[in-house]
Amino acid sequence: MEGSCSWEQKTLIGELIQGMELAKQLRQNLGAKSSAETREFLVQRILSSYEKSLLILKWSGSMGPGQQHQQQPQGGGGGLGVATNLPVPESPISVNESPRSDEQDPISKKRKVLPRWTDQVRVNSENGLEGPQDDGCSWRKYGQKDILGAKYPRSYYRCTFRNTQSCWATKQVQRSDEDPYLFEITYRGTHTCSQASNSVQPPTSPQNQDQKPINHSPIPQQPQLEHCSPMFPSNLRVATEDLGERAAAAAAAPGFNFPSSQHGGLMKGEDNFSPFILENETFLGSFSPSFVSPATPESGYYPVSPFQMTNSAGFQNVHRSDSDLTEIISANTSATNSPIPDLDFSLDHVNIDPNFPFDTPGFFC
DNA sequence: TGGATTTGACCAAA
DNA sequence: TTTGGTCAAATCCA
Numbered sequence: 333m334e335g336s337c338s339w340e341q342k343t344l345i346g347e348l349i350q351g352m353e354l355a356k357q358l359r360q361n362l363g364a365k366s367s368a369e370t371r372e373f374l375v376q377r378i379l380s381s382y383e384k385s386l387l388i389l390k391w392s393g394s395m396g397p398g399q400q401h402q403q404q405p406q407g408g409g410g411g412l413g414v415a416t417n418l419p420v421p422e423s424p425i426s427v428n429e430s431p432r433s434d435e436q437d438p439i440s441k442k443r444k445v446l447p448r449w450t451d452q453v454r455v456n457s458e459n460g461l462e463g464p465q466d467d468g469c470s471w472r473k474y475g476q477k478d479i480l481g482a483k484y485p486r487s488y489y490r491c492t493f494r495n496t497q498s499c500w501a502t503k504q505v506q507r508s509d510e511d512p513y514l515f516e517i518t519y520r521g522t523h524t525c526s527q528a529s530n531s532v533q534p535p536t537s538p539q540n541q542d543q544k545p546i547n548h549s550p551i552p553q554q555p556q557l558e559h560c561s562p563m564f565p566s567n568l569r570v571a572t573e574d575l576g577e578r579a580a581a582a583a584a585a586p587g588f589n590f591p592s593s594q595h596g597g598l599m600k601g602e603d604n605f606s607p608f609i610l611e612n613e614t615f616l617g618s619f620s621p622s623f624v625s626p627a628t629p630e631s632g633y634y635p636v637s638p639f640q641m642t643n644s645a646g647f648q649n650v651h652r653s654d655s656d657l658t659e660i661i662s663a664n665t666s667a668t669n670s671p672i673p674d675l676d677f678s679l680d681h682v683n684i685d686p687n688f689p690f691d692t693p694g695f696f697c
Numbered sequence: 698t699g700g701a702t703t704t705g706a707c708c709a710a711a
Numbered sequence: 712t713t714t715g716g717t718c719a720a721a722t723c724c725a
Contacts, residue, residue, distance in 0.1 A: 472700090472701065472702085473701075473702060473703085474702090474716095474717070474718075474719095475703090475704080475716070475717060475718080476702095476703075476704075477714090477715065477716070477717095479714085479715075480713085480714065480715085486715085486716095488715095488716070488717075490717090492700095492701090502716095502717095504716090
């Protein structure tokens with residue numbers, strides 16, 4: 333935390349202040365005999381504020397001085413990566429070497445270091461739709477793998493236009509151990525194909541988020557082939573996934589398959605989860621227009637803030653997304669040859685309220 | 698018949 | 712050595 337005006341500090345203070353104010357509101361509501369719903373909502377927000385504060389502290393504490401914006405510990409307890417105040421890398425494409433080379437080398441089997449972020453889609457069997465909604469992009473499944481500690485196999489998809497348009501965007505779909513109706517979709521890389529404008533873009537900074545209109549609809553209309561760039565998720569709940577919990581979740585279950593956007597059906601017939609309905613498919617955070625059409629896959633290295641995950645106001649729905657700052661951050665640091673670990677973190681159990689005051693006084697320097 | 702999916706094998710990172 | 716990610720041949724399907 334360099335200087336007296338670190339982003340973390342301000343954010344932390346803002347969170348605490350917000351929590352205090354919410355507590356006051358709750359107090360007033362208690363006296364005013366407000367509805368239980370209102371009180372519950374306030375409690376939810378208060379808890380959210382404190383959880384965020386704790387995450388900030390946790391994250392900050394795990395970073396070396398002056399590195400908060402550049403690295404993030406890997407592992408479930410990673411906490412939040414806050415790179416918000418980082419400007420979009422002037423030239424993310426050229427700044428990176430390894431990620432870029434990886435991404436440009438389709439033949440390499442090396443684990444790609446691409447911008448990665450996770451979205452979660454909750455489905456339910458009531459609506460009759462088959463599987464989670466299409467995210468607006470054309471994906472082609474190229475693999476499935478049983479993941480250690482996970483009850484369900486993970487499916488791998490890549491852009492249909494990978495060959496024709498050299499679009500290296502990929503996504504992984506993993507059904508939640510704890511909630512079979514919850515799918516965690518990890519996007520890697522950004523679309524550079526013709527459907528890029530519809531593609532899911534990595535979350536961006538809070539600043540950007542503030543500028544985005546927020547859809548406060550608590551219940552998203554069953555998105556029809558919505559654009560990948562999920563406008564605003566109606567979920568206000570941003571859960572961070574605790575990596576440890578995954579392993580903990582144990583029971584077994586049949587593998588699952590995720591319907592591809594082109595087929596709509598389940599990938600694996602034996603799956604008993606047939607009629608899935610997308611209850612929520614959103615992507616927390618806002619997307620800066622400047623991120624919409626990266627010139628190259630590498631350009632997907634965006635500064636991201638966990639808080640951009642904040643968003644609209646759904647009340648009960650599950651959803652959330654998280655981001656992976658790793659590569660994004662590396663874009664900003666590679667120039668200094670700093671080894672950047674693959675920082676993958678997610679936020680689970682954290683409810684980020686849609687009204688997170690990024691404009692809280694002092695939020696920004 | 699062409700495009701998409703399945704699945705075992707391979708490879709590199711951890 | 713283990714595990715995750717990808718490849719590519721086989722298979723499926725419209």
